[in-house]
Amino acid sequence: xxxxxxxTLDVTQYMKPLREGGSLPAIIKADDGQLYVxxxxxxxxxxxxxxxxxxxxxxxxxxxxxxxxxxxxxxDHSFSQTEPDEEIQDLLKFSVGLNLGLAFLxxxxxxxxxxxxxxxxxxxxxxxLDSMIINIDRTAKNTNLLNWxxxxxxxxxxxxxxxxxxxxxxxxxxxxxxxxxxxxxxxERASQLEEAKEMIQTTINKAKIExxxxxxxxxxxxxxxxxxxxxxxxxxxxxxxxxxLSNIDLLAKEAADAR
Numbered sequence: 001x002x003x004x005x006x007x008t009l010d011v012t013q014y015m016k017p018l019r020e021g022g023s024l025p026a027i028i029k030a031d032d033g034q035l036y037v038x039x040x041x042x043x044x045x046x047x048x049x050x051x052x053x054x055x056x057x058x059x060x061x062x063x064x065x066x067x068x069x070x071x072x073x074x075x076d077h078s079f080s081q082t083e084p085d086e087e088i089q090d091l092l093k094f095s096v097g098l099n100l101g102l103a104f105l106x107x108x109x110x111x112x113x114x115x116x117x118x119x120x121x122x123x124x125x126x127x128x129l130d131s132m133i134i135n136i137d138r139t140a141k142n143t144n145l146l147n148w149x150x151x152x153x154x155x156x157x158x159x160x161x162x163x164x165x166x167x168x169x170x171x172x173x174x175x176x177x178x179x180x181x182x183x184x185x186x187x188e189r190a191s192q193l194e195e196a197k198e199m200i201q202t203t204i205n206k207a208k209i210e211x212x213x214x215x216x217x218x219x220x221x222x223x224x225x226x227x228x229x230x231x232x233x234x235x236x237x238x239x240x241x242x243x244x245l246s247n248i249d250l251l252a253k254e255a256a257d258a259r
Contacts, residue, residue, distance in 0.1 A: 003211065004211055004212060006071060007069075007072070008071065008072040009031055009032055009036075009071050009072070009101065010074045011030060011031075011038065011073055011075045011079065012029050012031050013029040014026060014079050014083070014092070015035070017088060023043035024087070025043075026040075030071070034103065035103075036073065036102060036104055037101065038073055038075075038100070038101050039100045040092075040094075041095045041099050042090075043091060045158065045165075047220040047221075049158035050099065051220055051221070052133070052157055052159065052162075053070075053156070053158045055133065055161060055212060056135065056154075058070065059212060060129055060154050060157075062204055063125055063199065063200055063204065065122065065126065065154055066154065067153065067154050068102040069102070069103040070100060070101070071102075072098055072099075073098070073099045073101040074097070075097065075099055076096060098217055105146060105153060107148070108153065109147050109148075110143065110145070111143045112143075113185050116145075116147050116152075117147065117150070118152050118186055119152075119189075120192045121192045123187075123189035123191075124190040124196035125196045125200070126152075126184075126186050126190075127186055127196070128196050128248065128251060128252060129200075130184060131178040132248070132251065133160040133241075134160060134161060134173070135157060137158075137160070138184055138185055139184065140183075144156035144157075145185070163240065167233075170236055174239065174240060174243040175243070177247070178251065179258075181254060181258055182258040184255075187258060190259065193252045194252065197252045201248065204245055205245075206242055206245075209245070210238055213234050216234070216237075221233050221234065
């Protein structure tokens, strides 16, 4: 099996919190001298949000959509000891260990459906990706899209794959479609769903799905409160995504009907 190459970096400086994000991500500097947006394992949805962020981002990249580079980021205990803000101090304390970073896109602007640009094919690809990963968080109210250097970039997939918040019922999600696609911010522009479907079938297969899931850090998957073991969770994510890939015709039809 091929292996995704994900860099692992150390956080060297906490710059500032991004308070518009519910989970309080932050801009940080890493030991490569670059800036990243850091998603914390100690935030609201914990490690499951990092897993969803990673899977959604790497699937998007495999589909040749624009996603900031994802990196694994080590955070040590020293940052919480010098942080004066109690809320951030607690977040840093509970996030010691391996977190997830996204390359910071300087001067990127939030996508605005009224004025921003998104071509029909890209819009169709994003709609089908979000149908596959049941991403409820790409609406006009909260687009989780950026325009950077005249291109559309995808961010914030942490609310996706919500089946993993209740493992006992995860298999019930295998045959389901995604009716909430009717609220997708790009649906109106998604006029090339058939072409997008063919692109996904070309770029995503069982081997690519296994490659992405295999790259999830074991530490993120381990949770003594869950009913499934680490290996069983990897199998569940693979089965889930393969089921969505098999149902891509239904997902495309559902999106087309919703338009």
